[in-house]
Amino acid sequence: MTYLIAIAIIFLLAVIVIQIGKVSELAAKIRGEEEVATQSNNRTAFWLLIFMIVFLIGCVVSAWYYKDVMLGYGPLTAASAHGVEVDALFNTTLFFTGIIFVITHILLFWYSYKYRKQEGRVAKFFPHNNTLELVWTLVPLVVMTFLVVQGLIVWNNVMPDVDPDSQYVEVEATGYQFAWDIRYPGPDNKLGTKDFRKIDLANNSLGLDFMDDKAIDDIVLTGADNIVLPVDTIIRVRITSKDVLHNFYLPHFRVKMDAIPGLPTYFIFEPTMTTADFREQLREYPEWRELVDPLDPDSAEKWEEFNFELACAELCGQGHYSMRRIVEIVTPEEYQEWLAGKQSFYKSTVRNTDNDPRKGELLTYEIEDRKAELSDLFSTALSDDASDEDKLIRLKYVFFDTGSASLDEKSRYELEEISNILKQNSTVRVELRGHTDNTGDPDANRSLSDQRAASVRDFLVSNGVSESRLSSVGFGPSLPIESNETAEGRETNRRTELRIVSK
Numbered sequence: 001m002t003y004l005i006a007i008a009i010i011f012l013l014a015v016i017v018i019q020i021g022k023v024s025e026l027a028a029k030i031r032g033e034e035e036v037a038t039q040s041n042n043r044t045a046f047w048l049l050i051f052m053i054v055f056l057i058g059c060v061v062s063a064w065y066y067k068d069v070m071l072g073y074g075p076l077t078a079a080s081a082h083g084v085e086v087d088a089l090f091n092t093t094l095f096f097t098g099i100i101f102v103i104t105h106i107l108l109f110w111y112s113y114k115y116r117k118q119e120g121r122v123a124k125f126f127p128h129n130n131t132l133e134l135v136w137t138l139v140p141l142v143v144m145t146f147l148v149v150q151g152l153i154v155w156n157n158v159m160p161d162v163d164p165d166s167q168y169v170e171v172e173a174t175g176y177q178f179a180w181d182i183r184y185p186g187p188d189n190k191l192g193t194k195d196f197r198k199i200d201l202a203n204n205s206l207g208l209d210f211m212d213d214k215a216i217d218d219i220v221l222t223g224a225d226n227i228v229l230p231v232d233t234i235i236r237v238r239i240t241s242k243d244v245l246h247n248f249y250l251p252h253f254r255v256k257m258d259a260i261p262g263l264p265t266y267f268i269f270e271p272t273m274t275t276a277d278f279r280e281q282l283r284e285y286p287e288w289r290e291l292v293d294p295l296d297p298d299s300a301e302k303w304e305e306f307n308f309e310l311a312c313a314e315l316c317g318q319g320h321y322s323m324r325r326i327v328e329i330v331t332p333e334e335y336q337e338w339l340a341g342k343q344s345f346y347k348s349t350v351r352n353t354d355n356d357p358r359k360g361e362l363l364t365y366e367i368e369d370r371k372a373e374l375s376d377l378f379s380t381a382l383s384d385d386a387s388d389e390d391k392l393i394r395l396k397y398v399f400f401d402t403g404s405a406s407l408d409e410k411s412r413y414e415l416e417e418i419s420n421i422l423k424q425n426s427t428v429r430v431e432l433r434g435h436t437d438n439t440g441d442p443d444a445n446r447s448l449s450d451q452r453a454a455s456v457r458d459f460l461v462s463n464g465v466s467e468s469r470l471s472s473v474g475f476g477p478s479l480p481i482e483s484n485e486t487a488e489g490r491e492t493n494r495r496t497e498l499r500i501v502s503k
Helices: 002-031 033-065 081-114 130-158 275-282 332-340 345-350 364-381 411-424 442-462 487-493
Strands: 168-176 179-184 227-230 234-241 246-250 255-259 265-269 308-312 325-330 392-394 429-434 470-474 496-502
Touching: 033 081, 081 130, 081 265, 168 227, 168 246, 168 255, 179 325, 227 332, 234 246, 234 255, 255 265, 275 325, 325 332, 364 392, 364 411, 411 442, 429 442, 442 470, 442 496
Parallel strands: 168 234, 227 325, 429 470
Antiparallel strands: 168 179, 234 265, 246 255, 246 308, 308 325, 392 496, 429 496
């Protein structure tokens, strides 16, 4: 029914226009064609002048009215160091183009009025004028030269790459339909290698190459995580795409760069205001002190819920709108605390799974973590109030070949660290204990556990620990700590322990 009414209205309007045209033709015949044309020209020229005045006033008034919600004006000043230069360049361009805009529109409508067709007036044509040619060539040339030079200066200030020896934070943004994958480097401050052939949407959506040690500690944010960056710190953003063209746009920081499949780009900027600081700036403006929900008197004010944002500024498909993410700028201390709470993608998702290309390998970070853990365990075990349980340390990274007392090559990392600790604490005496599960003959298991404990003792002796401080004993399957009914329990029971005998 609504469509029928709309069609009927359009039809009636068409009939009215046709009838008006017929009435005009009839009036022209009655009063004469030329008189009607003159009146029409005068009327059109007059209203063009009126339109010019209303239009130019409207441009100025609307710009002034909306200035506080436009980037670069009111509270929405640039929140990055280079953004100030970008805004200044924009204002310079706006100044010159604004002058041209006003002058050309005044002349356009004035000439339409002044040179309207009138009785007895004959148009004058001249094919060439050197003065005019000079003016409209030199003026744009001078203005454009000034703008181009200013633009190149700003471009060179904004687009240089970072000095590898400088202090900066590097993150990577990978766009895809319809979200961003954000990757941070781990403690090594280096992003690992990617290989598109390793992309697995279920297990490794970025195609990280875990054979590269730099990729082991990389952090990949989940879709629910905010992008967190430190204030007053140079940020280098690697920008790329997995499918179609996207655009990495941080409007409040004046950052905008295409994300192109197969062609990595980058952008460097330095945030100068935290999210909290920017909110306080917005708080000074009445329109930002309005309630988010006018119908709820307990609703927060708009400035309280403001957030910087990342948007895609390229029409990339039907879900383009959903690529928005919140960006949070915090102090360097808050950033370090936030980063410390994030676990690497490899450690949390891939390590020791069927998708781990380094499964069974003892990695550098595990060796270093175990060193720190052993240091803490020995500190507790050697303290005056240490319990018997505290004095018993399980050697998690001591491995043997199946059914053998020969130490696996990976065992040396843990045993070398224990050797160093014992040499630093020269009066400490320890007992090495071997254990097995209950699979097989109990006597054979006891003998094997005794041999394994002796192998650990011999390794420590070969690394400079006095043999008189060491003893070894095997308990076989007699002291299980888990049930031997499961494979996991049996694996846990096959262990080597170190007990502090005396300090």
